[in-house]
Amino acid sequence: MKSNDFPGNKRNRTMVGLRQPEPIPGANSSVVRRSTARADMLKNAGINNEATPEDVPTIKPLEGEWLSGKSALSDIPVANIVQSKYQPRMVFDEKAIDELATSIQAIGLGKPILVRPLPEGKYELIGGERRWRSVKLLGWTTIQALVREMSDGVAMLLALTDNNQEDLSDYELGRSYHRILENGEEQSQRALARRLGVNVSTVSRCLSLMQLSEKIRSLLDTNPTLITGNYAKRFLEFSKTHLELVETTVISMAKDGVQQEAALRHIEKAIAAATKFPASAKVTGIGFEGLGKLKIVGSRVEFKCMKGINPELLSQHFEKLLRSLDPAKVVESSD
Structure with missing residues (x-):
C-alpha cells in the first residue's frame, strides 16, 4: 500500500497543528493605535476627546x-x-x-x-x-x-562642603569641624566624617590644631598654613612641658618664615640643652640623719627623702627657711 507521505503524492493536505500566520496590518493600523492612545491620554487629562491638536493647551516652563x-x-x-x-x-x-x-x-x-x-x-x-x-x-x-x-547647622555644613572643592588649610578645616561639633550638629568625629564624606582620621588630625594654645591659634588665625595637622601632635607634646618655648618658636615661624620641621628640631635641641648637665658639673651630697640626703648638681639643689619622711611637710619647712633667709648671705662671692 502506497504511503500518503510519499513525496510524489499529489494530494492536497493541510498539516495539522501549524499556526496560520497573522495578516500583515494595514498601513493605517499604527495611526489608529496612536490615535487611540492619544485619546486615552487626553481623556485622563480631562480634555475633550474630540478636541483638535490646536485645542490642546501648551505646557509652559516655570518662571525661574x-x-x-x-x-x-x-x-x-x-x-x-x-x-x-x-x-x-x-x-x-x-x-x-x-x-x-x-x-x-x-x-x-x-x-x-x-x-x-x-x-x-x-x-x-x-x-x-x-x-x-x-x-x-x-x-x-x-x-x-x-x-x-x-538652619544654622545646615549652613555650617554647606559652607564647609562648598569650600572643600577649593583648597582649605588643616586649621581652617579644624575650626569648622570644631564649630559643627560644638553646635551639636553632629555628635562625634566619626559621624561628622561620614556626613562630609571624609576619613575620620582627617577630621581628628585637623581638630588636633584646636588644642594648641590660644597664643598659637591667634597666629594661625592670620596665617592658617603655618602648622599642618601632620605636625600638630608634636607641637602639642612639646607644649605640655615647654609651652613658652613652643610659642616663641611659632612666633619666629610666622615672622621669619621658619618651616615646621626646622622649628621642631630647634625645640628639641633647646629642650635637650636645658635638661642636659655638663660632664664637668660638680656633684656633691650631704646626708642628714633621719631625713635624707641633700644633693648639689651644678646649679641645682636636690633633696632625697628617707623612707617615712613626708616630702610635702619637709618642703614646708624648707619654704619657711628660705623665706627667712637673707639673699645677700648666699650670693656667690666675686673674690
Missing part, C-alpha cells in the same frame, strides 16, 4: 528654575549679599581672586553661589565667596545664586 519647595535659582543684587560667620576660609588670595575674575569675565560664572534669605531683602553668603568677590571686582550688579532656606 525651582529646585525644591525652599530653593530657587535666580539673579540677586550683589550689594544685598552679606558675608557669613560660618565661612571656613580665613585668608583670601587677592591674586587668585583677580585670576578668577578674569576667567569669569571671559567665560561667565560656571557655578552659582549659595545663599540663604535674610530679612529686608538681604542674603547671607553660604558658599562661593571667591566668586562673589570676583564679580564685585568686575562691577557686576547681580549674580546668579541658589537661594535656599536652611
Whole structure:
C-alpha cells in the first residue's frame, strides 16, 4: 500500500497543528493605535476627546528654575549679599581672586553661589565667596545664586562642603569641624566624617590644631598654613612641658618664615640643652640623719627623702627657711 507521505503524492493536505500566520496590518493600523492612545491620554487629562491638536493647551516652563519647595535659582543684587560667620576660609588670595575674575569675565560664572534669605531683602553668603568677590571686582550688579532656606547647622555644613572643592588649610578645616561639633550638629568625629564624606582620621588630625594654645591659634588665625595637622601632635607634646618655648618658636615661624620641621628640631635641641648637665658639673651630697640626703648638681639643689619622711611637710619647712633667709648671705662671692 502506497504511503500518503510519499513525496510524489499529489494530494492536497493541510498539516495539522501549524499556526496560520497573522495578516500583515494595514498601513493605517499604527495611526489608529496612536490615535487611540492619544485619546486615552487626553481623556485622563480631562480634555475633550474630540478636541483638535490646536485645542490642546501648551505646557509652559516655570518662571525661574525651582529646585525644591525652599530653593530657587535666580539673579540677586550683589550689594544685598552679606558675608557669613560660618565661612571656613580665613585668608583670601587677592591674586587668585583677580585670576578668577578674569576667567569669569571671559567665560561667565560656571557655578552659582549659595545663599540663604535674610530679612529686608538681604542674603547671607553660604558658599562661593571667591566668586562673589570676583564679580564685585568686575562691577557686576547681580549674580546668579541658589537661594535656599536652611538652619544654622545646615549652613555650617554647606559652607564647609562648598569650600572643600577649593583648597582649605588643616586649621581652617579644624575650626569648622570644631564649630559643627560644638553646635551639636553632629555628635562625634566619626559621624561628622561620614556626613562630609571624609576619613575620620582627617577630621581628628585637623581638630588636633584646636588644642594648641590660644597664643598659637591667634597666629594661625592670620596665617592658617603655618602648622599642618601632620605636625600638630608634636607641637602639642612639646607644649605640655615647654609651652613658652613652643610659642616663641611659632612666633619666629610666622615672622621669619621658619618651616615646621626646622622649628621642631630647634625645640628639641633647646629642650635637650636645658635638661642636659655638663660632664664637668660638680656633684656633691650631704646626708642628714633621719631625713635624707641633700644633693648639689651644678646649679641645682636636690633633696632625697628617707623612707617615712613626708616630702610635702619637709618642703614646708624648707619654704619657711628660705623665706627667712637673707639673699645677700648666699650670693656667690666675686673674690
